[in-house]
Amino acid sequence: MIPRTQATASTVESDLPAWQQSLRNVVSSLEELLELLELSPELLDPRVADCGDFPLRVPREFVARMRPRDPRDPLLQQVLPTAAEFEVRPGYREQPLEEELFAPRPGLIQKYRGRVLVVTAGSCAINCRYCFRRNFPYASQHPWAGEATAVVDSIAADPSIREVILSGGDPLVASDRKLAGLVDRLSEIEHLDTLRIHTRLPVVLPSRVDQRLLQWLGHTRLATVVVLHANHPQEIDGEVGRAVSRLRGTGVTVLNQSVLLAGVNDRAADLITLSRSLFAVGVLPYYLHLLDRVQGAAHFEVATSVALRLVEEMRQELPGYLVPRLVREVPGAPSKVPVTARSGL
Ligand code: SF4
Structure with missing residues (x-):
């Protein structure tokens, strides 16, 4: 028998529209993203381990359109935090559109x-x-x-x-x-x-x-x-x-x-x-x-x-x-x- 708490949780989960279930299940771990794409964890710069208030977040449906084993994939490039984000450049601002x-x-x-x-x-x-x-x-x-x-x-x-x-x-x-x-x-x-x-x-x-x-x-x-x-x-x-x-x-x-x-x-x-x-x-x-x-x-x-x-x-x-x-x-x-x-x- 499924324990009561587990049954309740899964019932609530299955009542959610499919898209909300997908939103709860986005990829938010850098290691998992690289594993799904068969890429080496060595690609990660240690500085990106903490992306503060703007972490990695990508739906699995979008990951499925990325090319495995391609670190230059154009979809991956849009979501993968890199050390370049930590470079402070003149002319770039926190709120560019004020x-x-x-x-x-x-x-x-x-x-x-x-x-x-x-x-x-x-x-x-x-x-x-x-x-x-x-x-x-x-x-x-x-x-x-x-x-x-x-x-x-x-x-x-x-x-x-x-x-x-x-x-x-x-x-x-x-x-x-x-x-x-x-x-x-x-x-x-x-x-x-x-x-x-x-x-x-x-x-x-x-x-x-x-x-x-x-x-x-x-x-x-x-x-x-x-x-x-x-x-x-x-x-x-x-x-x-x-x-x-x-x-x-x-x-x-x-x-x-x-x-x-x-x-x-x-x-x-x-x-x-x-x-x-x-x-x-x-x-x-x-x-x-x-x-x-x-x-x-x-x-x-x-x-x-x-x-x-x-x-x-x-x-x-x-x-x-x-x-x-x-x-x-x-x-x-x-x-x-x-x-x-x-x-x-
Ligand atoms: S570019 Fe659009 S979809 Fe992407 S994080 Fe910003 S507001 Fe969200």
Whole structure:
């Protein structure tokens, strides 16, 4: 007979949606990650044993898309802590986008006219080593910390806002009950017409796109845009394609944004294949971001001149709708800033 405590725990576990069980079971041990990929533990620098508040975190579904025995795998490069993170570089900051200056109240960031960003969750399924929010004070900055009503009231009081962006962390790590409740309240605000969701979950954990998610997503009156985050064609497999297909079945528009990353996707051939792979599953490439200069991520930076050349090579191979816009975020700018040979960014 199974002991009572064990039976109770497994019952609760099996009641959880599959994606939440996967979230509880992410790879968080460096040694285990290397073992799964048949890589030598000698690859680890002793300094990365402690990554503080931003530890290794990667879903097993994403690990399964990495190439075994390849320490340069582009998916592994995005998640593996390295000693390079400890180099302090001038020009790189803890909070590169100064978002706290644009937070009228906890949980709300308003950088651009007509749009407002709600920090809907304080964590992600995956910890990307280049993340510009790796030092963001989530403990005090997301609305489930008692501020949800104030956030909705604040949006309702400003008729200039038309679009609400759910961001994080990753908003889709929040439960469907919380998300459906928030979206219901937002949809009652007459001056809102668009809901945007910035998420990497359908890419790194496609099982997140389940019936409970589709239920509330398909029933809001708000026009809905889901902006995915994939950086390399190896991230797009059949499961991701099916997740996108389920999303699109609810009538949402699906776009993708990428970050240009040294050692990950800084070859034109990979960027071209990424655009084609996205389009093949019904996703349009939207933005290609230059790296936000967060301390610890300098080794991912690609020079602007190289970025411009890569986009030009994409333009020569692809139709215009498959060439993402090259942009950089500049604190205080009224929108993302297009990067061109003339912009000097
Ligand atoms: S999913 Fe996005 S927000 Fe989360 S760690 Fe990666 S880049 Fe940062």
